[in-house]
Amino acid sequence: MYRIRRTDFPTNQTAEVPRYRIDVLKDQHVELTPEGSFLQVNLAAFDSRSLIAAMGMRREGREIRGLIAVNAVSFANALRQASAAGTPQELRAVVEDDWYVLAPFNLYSTPRAGEDVVIGLYR
Helix, strand or coil: CCCCCHHHCCCCEHHHHEEEEEEEEECCCEEEEEEEEEEEHHHHCCCCCHHHHHHHHCCCCCCCCEEEEEHHHHHHHHHHCCCCCCCCCCCEECCCCCEEEECCCCCCCCCCCCEEEEEECCC
16 A cells, blocks of 8 residues: 555655555455555646545545555446445455555546556545
8 A cells, every 4th residue: 555644645746556456345345455566656647626535534534544556447346336236335445454445536537448546545
């Protein structure tokens, strides 16, 4: 996990974000497995709405604590599966011994085969 806080978010930098494989376990819980590779992410390339959303406080006082990259289609499928009952769900996972809520960093992207999506980890 690329550790980050909303108070010191490096908006004008490039970060090496670790890639993870995502597997849906049950309901809204997923298992994340490090792949051992990194995605170069230009944080300055994200639009202002995505940056503001990432750096703001989430419901229940959650705030961003880290970034990871996962396969975009796998993440979209996990979200779809978690919401299959008709109620939108939050994906949750344990990363480095702590529980996090997962949310896509870029609010306005379309998942494409072979691409990664940057995920914010919130707690």
